[in-house]
Amino acid sequence: MTETWILISLGGIVLLLFMSAFFSGSETALTAVSRARMLQLEKEGKHAARRVTLLTEDRERLIGGILLGNNFVNIMASAIATSVFVVLFGPAGVPYATLVMTALVLIFSEVLPKTYALSNPDRFAQAVSLPIMLFVRIFAPIVGTVQAIVRFALRLLGARVEGPVLSSHDELRGHIDLHHQEGGVVKDDRDMLGGVLDLRELTVDDVMVHRKNITMIDAGLPPGEIVAAALNSPHTRLPLYRDDAENIVGVLHARDLARALLNAGGDASAIDLNTVMREPWFVPETTELLDQLNAFREKREHFALVVDEYGALMGLVTLEDILEEIVGEIEDEHDITVEGVRLETEGVWLIDGHTPIRDVNRVLDWDLPDEEAVTMAGLVIHESQTIPETGQVFSFHGVRFEIVERVRNQIILMRVQELPEEA
Numbered sequence: 207m208t209e210t211w212i213l214i215s216l217g218g219i220v221l222l223l224f225m226s227a228f229f230s231g232s233e234t235a236l237t238a239v240s241r242a243r244m245l246q247l248e249k250e251g252k253h254a255a256r257r258v259t260l261l262t263e264d265r266e267r268l269i270g271g272i273l274l275g276n277n278f279v280n281i282m283a284s285a286i287a288t289s290v291f292v293v294l295f296g297p298a299g300v301p302y303a304t305l306v307m308t309a310l311v312l313i314f315s316e317v318l319p320k321t322y323a324l325s326n327p328d329r330f331a332q333a334v335s336l337p338i339m340l341f342v343r344i345f346a347p348i349v350g351t352v353q354a355i356v357r358f359a360l361r362l363l364g365a366r367v368e369g370p371v372l373s374s375h376d377e378l379r380g381h382i383d384l385h386h387q388e389g390g391v392v393k394d395d396r397d398m399l400g401g402v403l404d405l406r407e408l409t410v411d412d413v414m415v416h417r418k419n420i421t422m423i424d425a426g427l428p429p430g431e432i433v434a435a436a437l438n439s440p441h442t443r444l445p446l447y448r449d450d451a452e453n454i455v456g457v458l459h460a461r462d463l464a465r466a467l468l469n470a471g472g473d474a475s476a477i478d479l480n481t482v483m484r485e486p487w488f489v490p491e492t493t494e495l496l497d498q499l500n501a502f503r504e505k506r507e508h509f510a511l512v513v514d515e516y517g518a519l520m521g522l523v524t525l526e527d528i529l530e531e532i533v534g535e536i537e538d539e540h541d542i543t544v545e546g547v548r549l550e551t552e553g554v555w556l557i558d559g560h561t562p563i564r565d566v567n568r569v570l571d572w573d574l575p576d577e578e579a580v581t582m583a584g585l586v587i588h589e590s591q592t593i594p595e596t597g598q599v600f601s602f603h604g605v606r607f608e609i610v611e612r613v614r615n616q617i618i619l620m621r622v623q624e625l626p627e628e629a
Contacts, residue, residue: 212290212293212294215287218286219287222286223310225275227315228319230315233272233273234324235327235334236258236338237262237269238323239258241262244331247332254332255332257339261342267346268338271338271345272338283307284311288304291303402532404531405496405499406496408494409491410490410493411492411521411580412562412564413523414491414523415524420521421441422445423436423444423447425455425479429474430475432458432479437460443460443509445457446483456486457486458479459484463482466481486511487509489512490514491512499525509522510522546561546565546566554621555570556619556620556621559619560582563575563576563580563582566582572605583616583617586620593612593617596609605622605623605625606622607620607621608620
């Protein structure tokens with residue numbers, strides 16, 4: 207009778223160890239599974255993927271249910287093993303049972319299933335989704351009670367249990383950076399994906415062409431001079447002003463001008479600019495880039511003038527400016543290439559003051575802050591709290607800045623170098 211009981215107990219221990227491995231592997235697979243992959247499989251009609259998605263929507267209840275089952279079978283297996291070893295070896299069987307069960311649980315119920323689950327999380331998660339869902343639902347009252355006790359204990363300790371700290375955008379950005387570090391995403395792809403996520407965080411004043419750099423035409427000039435200036439410009443769309451550069455009266459499109467010139471038989475003086483120019487479109491400088499992109503699409507426009515809260519002209523933004531935040535610099539055969547970042551010597555760069563910080567970060571793979579300033583000159587002025595003199599040197603954010611050229615109050619050129627980490 208004793209031998210039969212021992213054999214049955216050993217069989218029960220093996221079964222409980224198998225169940226422990228099942229719960230351990232399920233926990234690892236369901237927490238490591240790609241939710242994006244499951245959503246894609248769900249669209250393809252995979253019912254198992256749908257179950258995995260439902261389970262991972264409430265991770266607290268899922269983990270609570272799995273830990274409940276895992277701890278129950280582990281404790282049960284240890285209790286049975288202790289009884290068997292006590293029968294076989296007497297009081298000395300307790301430490302024997304502890305050593306043997308620790309080795310068996312560690313190897314076969316923890317490391318082995320979790321290693322396999324980490325290697326095949328999607329497949330494993332789908333395979334165990336049905337029994338885990340049934341188990342979680344059956345023991346939902348017990349799991350709910352445990353959750354309530356845990357939350358109450360955490361509140362007594364002053365711990366916050368408000369949910370995830372990172373937003374979905376931050377989490378996605380973290381995944382992109384992680385895959386880039388691991389070699390799964392190349393730098394250009396990371397920059398493009400990051401640029402898409404940044405569209406909600408940037409406003410048009412972050413990417414606009416400053417009014418100082420806008421090419422404008424005086425509408426009071428003779429039509430011939432206006433036509434010549436427009437056709438000689440590298441830009442397709444040109445603002446027209448009258449009397450004062452702040453007084454924008456229209457936007458001249460090169461295609462409209464060419465069509466009018468053809469209809470006038472090539473006589474520029476016969477063109478009526480009032481019928482050729484388009485109404486200017488003004489947008490606030492605080493407009494989010496994503497909203498402006500959607501507005502461009504709705505209005506089927508590629509060009510807008512940016513104004514501040516007082517209605518003063520601040521600059522202009524184009525559809526190309528927004529797209530360049532995603533794909534990088536776009537140049538066509540008519541662009542005048544102005545290199546804002548130039549390699550001087552190994553590890554030392556000459557950078558124009560008006561170069562956007564985001565462009566420098568993209569080119570050099572740096573992480574200079576762009577919350578308080580848009581251009582490199584603005585960053586230096588903000589951090590130094592002064593307008594630097596030529597030759598002054600500053601070091602902040604792990605980069606050394608040397609002012610090479612300054613005209614009046616404007617920083618024209620600087621020399622930058624990344625500092626060693628120990629510096």
